[in-house]
Amino acid sequence: MKKTLAMLLALAMAFGLLAAAAETYEFSTGETIEIRKDKDGNTLDLGGIEVIIGDWWSSGEPAEPQTAAEEALAEYREWIQETYNFKIKEIAVSGWDDNPDFLANFVTTGGPENYVLVMRPDVLATPMANGFFYDLSTLDAFDFTEEKWNKNTLEIMEKDGGIYGMRAIASEPRDGIWFNKRLLEEAGIDPESLYDMQKDGTWTWEAYEELCKKITRDTDNDGVIDVYATASQQGGAMNVALASNGAAFVKKDENGKYYNATGEDAFMEAANWIVHMSQTYEMPQPEGANWDWTFAAFINGDVAMTIHQDYFKATLRDNMKDEYGFVMFPVGPKGDTYKNVYSDNCYIIPANYDAERANKIAYAFDLYTDPTPGYDDPDDWKSTYYTMFSDSRAVDETIEMMRDPKYGTFFLSDLVPGYSLGEQFYWNTYGRGGWRTVSEQLEESKNVWQAALDAVNAK
Secondary structure: OHHHHHHHHHHHHHOOOOOOOOOEEEOOOOOEEEOOEOOOOOEOOOOOEEEEEEEOOOEOOOOOOOOHHHHHHHHHHHHHHHHHOEEEEEEEOOOOOOHHHHHHHHHHHOOOOEEEEEEOHHHOHHHHHOOOEOOHHHOOOOOOOOOOOOHHHHHHOEEOOEEOOEOOOOOOOOOEEEEEHHHHHHOOOOOHHHHHHHHHOOOEHHHHHHHHHHHOEOOOOOOOOOEEEEOOOHHHHHHHHHHHOOOOOEEEOOOOOEEEOOOOHHHHHHHHHHHHHHHHHEOOOOOOOOOOHHHHHHHOOOEEEEEEOOOHHHHHHHHOOOOEEEEOOOEOOOOOOOOEEEOOOEEEOEOOOOHHHHHHHHHHHHHHOOOOOOOOOOOOOHHHHHOOOOOOHHHHHHHHHHOOHHHEEEOHHHHOOOOOHHHHHHHHHOOOOOOOOHHHHHHHHHHHHHHHHHHHHOO
16 A cells, blocks of 8 residues: 555656645744745746825835834735835825825826725715726735625625725724713713623613713702713714614615615604704803814813714823723614724725736735734734723723624715715704704705715616
């Protein structure tokens, strides 16, 4: 038997039936990765291509590494550029406002630059309908079954079997409820109870309103409210209330067409409820205050809670004296779970490249966005977050859920040009300044919205 196996092995080697061992590279982290090959078995060569990841905020120069993880990332990115013969950098190529115009001009006129462009979520619909985005599903470089790709983005950017946008980053945590621990304790509420309710599934609209009732009170019995429960921005509060009840401004029907979903019971229930909450428990806007007065009201301890996005954490860490916590928005009666309303930037390749050039750009971006060898622990992101919060439960429980696609949703109205929800809905209905009922404002906006939906559905 040994002689027979040896003979078969020799024959296999002689006729090239055994594949050669994969070539690998070992990093300083001790992690070994396989070197990518082309169809001929040679190391992938991108021909010296220079790729620009174009946004509206980057300097073009990577920051000096401050941690071991950042040093490993710098080592990896230097290695891929040397090994596969390409250059890549992140640099601002447009302003926030002219981001869509920059894309349209480049697709129309072309140029020598090799772009992967960052696009805001609210400007994706028109260029996608106009064919300005390359169909990424046709490029060999991408395997969108890989875990690094954001599945919500892929779903949103899918059209007629093609994929026109991508994101190799987890979705950003968005609006939740920030709470001042001192003010809750003064109202007889254990701050940990909010985390406990969130964890055991009893964090509901009803539970939230009970807290607001306890907090909002006249402490000196002069007939004037001295402590208010909340102060929040209109759009964030309205959106997360709708999402928590399974509602949205726009949904898709069974044929994939957009329709106005504001007449559904879940929408009316959520919109009317959050307006009631604002009018009943929200601090009145101070005379002459700026639009962002709600942020200062929470930081200064004037209100116990505010609905705001995750990025507020940096401002609180640097400016707030009281300890604070953060939970997801409570679940509505028609909702099935907590919801994080995603609004993520998307990465696209302009449609005017030929297939060979687009594939080289794609390979460069795919390599650039791979996990750092030796630093692919899914919880690595937490180390930075812990420094931003007064407690670990906000990170381990709330932010953990917000990053999980299971708790995410996306408002399709962001993809419909002509929807300007601030002036068409939020500002006229929400808060003590609201001067129309939800029904009145929907009646006024419905024709504008329907025209916008018709335009998108026709393409």
